[in-house]
Amino acid sequence: MSPISTQIAPLFRTMNRVLLLLVLPGLFSAQAAANGKILHSQKCMSCHKLEVYQRGNRKVKTLAALKARVSGCARMNRTGWSAQQVQQVIDYLNRSFYKFSVYQ
């Protein structure tokens, strides 16, 4: 009979993989949001402060509207951001202020 550890080891390997799958996307999006914060402070703070994202009557009500507003503002203000950089700023604003579900 094989020792119990050899029977349990494969189970642990599977569990580790599942855990990695659960944790990695969170790490990537935290990193993206950190980049987004830098990009945002470079190009987006000249007209409004962070209050504009926190005011009670803020305009943006959905994740789709946030995406549209950020890409519109990025283009209008000639940031020269790539699609990935625009997405990082969306991640930053959503994580820090709007908190829309990304699974809608």
Ligand code: HEC
């Ligand atoms: C030239 C000035 C200017 C710059 C630069 C600017 N914005 Fe804005 N933005 C505004 C104004 C003015 C408003 C408020 C409009 C309103 O009250 O309807 C606004 C509102 C917003 C809102 C909506 C806030 C809400 O009510 O929910 C978002 C999101 C936003 N800006 C993102 C950005 C991002 C991202 C950048 C950088 C790429 C940026 N803005 C740069 C002028 C600017």
